[in-house]
Amino acid sequence: MSRSLTEGELKAFLAREREKVESALSDALSALLPKIPEPFRGAVQHGVTSGGKRLRPILCVAAYHVSGGRKEEIYPLSVSLELIHAYSLMHDDLPCMDDADLRRGEATTHILHGEAPTTVAGALLLPGAALHAYEAAEAMDLPETACSRLVLELCQASGGGGMVGGQVLDLLGEEQELTAPQLNDLHRRKTGALLRASLRMGGIAAGVDAPTLEGLDKYGESIGLAFQIADDLLDATSSAHELGKNPSDAELGKSTYVSLFGVEEAHRKARGLVESAEEALIQAGLVSPELVALARYIVERKR
Ligand code: GRG
Numbered sequence: 001m002s003r004s005l006t007e008g009e010l011k012a013f014l015a016r017e018r019e020k021v022e023s024a025l026s027d028a029l030s031a032l033l034p035k036i037p038e039p040f041r042g043a044v045q046h047g048v049t050s051g052g053k054r055l056r057p058i059l060c061v062a063a064y065h066v067s068g069g070r071k072e073e074i075y076p077l078s079v080s081l082e083l084i085h086a087y088s089l090m091h092d093d094l095p096c097m098d099d100a101d102l103r104r105g106e107a108t109t110h111i112l113h114g115e116a117p118t119t120v121a122g123a124l125l126l127p128g129a130a131l132h133a134y135e136a137a138e139a140m141d142l143p144e145t146a147c148s149r150l151v152l153e154l155c156q157a158s159g160g161g162g163m164v165g166g167q168v169l170d171l172l173g174e175e176q177e178l179t180a181p182q183l184n185d186l187h188r189r190k191t192g193a194l195l196r197a198s199l200r201m202g203g204i205a206a207g208v209d210a211p212t213l214e215g216l217d218k219y220g221e222s223i224g225l226a227f228q229i230a231d232d233l234l235d236a237t238s239s240a241h242e243l244g245k246n247p248s249d250a251e252l253g254k255s256t257y258v259s260l261f262g263v264e265e266a267h268r269k270a271r272g273l274v275e276s277a278e279e280a281l282i283q284a285g286l287v288s289p290e291l292v293a294l295a296r297y298i299v300e301r302k303r
Pocket of ligand 1: 052053054087088089091092097104163164167168190191228231
């Protein structure tokens with residue numbers, strides 16, 4: 001069994017990492033906000049700073065560290081992933097998508113700031129994140145090829161073959177019973193692609209060789225799917241108040257791992273994927289109690 005962090009160590013690790021991520025996000029916002037007219041800034045600010053677990057940057061930094069990377073400038077690079085994630089949640093909550101009024105226990109961005117500013121905020125964050133990633137990679141003194149590759153990873157994960165494509169499949173799949181392969185394809189793109197890119201970008205920033213990148217990739221793919229199964233389990237077994245968000249998957253008529261397999265089997269699948277993630281690290285010779293603990297946290301979290 002791989003070495004993990006104790007509960008206390010994980011709590012301290014997450015708190016420490018979140019603080020650094022928040023600080024890098026605040027710097028990123030200071031660069032982005034002056035580029036848009038003042039009335040639109042509140043929506044961007046809210047979407048990016050209204051809480052969240054900050055898992056994607058934390059995974060990116062952990063992958064960088066286990067790959068031998070030591071520069072503090074990894075934090076600015078890692079938050080490019082969070083800028084994409086923030087845009088996706090803001091747009092996902094819009095009336096033309098999931099029409100949600102509650103997220104992270106608070107009113108959603110369009111409820112507080114209006115639909116047009118929220119649409120603008122998402123549109124600003126998408127290229128803003130790519131630009132931020134490139135500039136952060138340059139500030140790490142990475143070679144030009146690595147800087148371009150990092151932006152490529154971010155854009156591929158966010159685009160039609162990744163998150164946006166997955167969201168389209170999700171919208172088209174409402175009120176339909178999807179098969180397991182269809183559900184896997186949807187979530188590998190919608191949720192999994194950005195999580196997987198988090199690991200890959202950490203590895204690329206550290207200059208890993210191909211087999212190590214492959215190990216991080218496999219870990220990322222497994223936790224990406226495990227994350228979604230855990231999300232479906234939480235959605236099916238917790239109230240909107242406990243989760244701090246609405247509407248539920250059932251209210252939206254969505255197929256989920258729980259509707260397809262039931263609670264027990266979904267739990268079993270999520271645990272199996274965590275084991276696969278740990279195995280991928282072992283196979284690549286990557287020793288990271290942090291990544292092991294994060295994989296377990298992803299399926300045991302309560303939010
Ligand atoms: C134009 C079709 C089109 C799409 C735009 C809206 C969109 C792009 C993509 C939606 C992607 C999406 C909402 C994926 C869900 C991912 C997910 C499970 C989010 C929850 O992640 P957590 O738990 O959130 O990490 P916190 O709140 O902790 O940040």
